[in-house]
Structures are given as C-alpha cells and as structure tokens.
Amino acid sequence: MNVSYRCPACERPARAALAAGAEVLACPRCGHALRLPAGAWEGGRVNRCLTCPSQDLYVRKDFSQRLGVAIVLIGFAASCVTWHFYYVTATFGILLGTFLADALLYVLVGECLVCYACRSEYRGVEGVREHGRFSLETFERYRQQAARLRQRRAPHEEAAETRSGQAP
Numbered sequence: 001m002n003v004s005y006r007c008p009a010c011e012r013p014a015r016a017a018l019a020a021g022a023e024v025l026a027c028p029r030c031g032h033a034l035r036l037p038a039g040a041w042e043g044g045r046v047n048r049c050l051t052c053p054s055q056d057l058y059v060r061k062d063f064s065q066r067l068g069v070a071i072v073l074i075g076f077a078a079s080c081v082t083w084h085f086y087y088v089t090a091t092f093g094i095l096l097g098t099f100l101a102d103a104l105l106y107v108l109v110g111e112c113l114v115c116y117a118c119r120s121e122y123r124g125v126e127g128v129r130e131h132g133r134f135s136l137e138t139f140e141r142y143r144q145q146a147a148r149l150r151q152r153r154a155p156h157e158e159a160a161e162t163r164s165g166q167a168p
C-alpha cells in the first residue's frame with residue numbers, strides 16, 4: 001500500500017510505501033516519523049486515516065482529472081481543425097473517440113481511499129470497497145470546519161461566509 005499525504009513537519013506533499021500494521025510513517029523528504037493513531041489498522045486493513053485522527057474516509061476512482069481533461073482538450077482541438085476543413089465524419093469520429101478514451105480510462109483505473117479531513121490518499125488498500133462512497137454532506141462538514149479554522153488563524157477576514165454557509 002502507499003500513502004500520499006502532506007507531511008506535518010515539512011508541509012510538503014509526500015508519498016510513502018507502508019506495510020499493513022505499521023506504526024510509523026516516515027516522510028521520504030524530511031525523515032519526520034509520524035506515529036499512526038491508535039486503531040488505524042483493523043485486521044491489516046485501513047480503519048481510519050493514518051495521518052490525521054479522522055475516521056471519515058471515502059472510496060473514489062483513481063482517475064486523473066488532469067489527464068481526463070487533457071484528452072478532452074486534445075480531442076476538441078483536433079476536431080476544430082477537421083471541422084474547419086469540412087471533414088464532418090472525421091470531426092464526429094474524433095469527438096466520439098475522445099469520449100470513449102475517457103470512459104475506458106475511467107473503467108480501467110483502480111480505486112483509492114481518500115480522507116475527507118486531510119485529503120490523504122491511500123492506494124493498493126486491501127478491502128477498499130468496505131469503505132463508503134463519497135458523501136457531499138460529509139465533505140461539506142469538513143470543508144466548513146477547515147474554513148472556520150482558517151478564519152480563526154486570520155481573524156481580520158470576515159466570518160460572514162462561514163456563518164451563512166453553515167449546515168442547519
């Protein structure tokens with residue numbers, strides 16, 4: 001399994017391999033050893049986020065949005081050229097091909113586990129499907145918490161946005 005997270009010591013994005021049941025996660029950049037929270041593992045499976053105390057994790061397709069968008073943009077640019085030269089069939093062929101390439105890529109990629117709170121990502125996780133899918137409600141809760149924390153750090157910024165955006 002490997003973990004992508006933001007190291008709390010050097011605050012840079014880090015990626016490290018981790019064996020199931022490990023107790024310490026060492027930052028490959030600065031060497032900071034992060035002690036994993038109690039109950040992080042359950043029978044060799046990730047039970048909660050290993051890099052923050054959050055228990056809310058969700059499963060998502062490990063699909064690179066950047067790559068997906070790049071494919072669409074390249075397809076769109078190519079179709080503009082063929083459209084300009086009145087190659088109608090080629091234009092629609094390219095657009096359809098672009099759509100199929102994106103769909104195929106989406107189906108072929110694996111799944112990864114993501115923490116709502118700190119956005120750490122876990123790949124190659126055993127039993128990944130036992131975790132829930134993305135929930136907008138939970139995501140919003142964490143987003144608002146993070147916004148409140150930011151405002152506490154920067155009190156001159158008006159708190160109005162958080163108050164108006166609070167969940168009922």
Ligand SMILES: [Zn+2]
Nearest residue numbers: 007010027030
């Ligand atoms: Zn570090």
Ligand SMILES: [Zn+2]
Nearest residue numbers: 049052115118
């Ligand atoms: Zn986390």
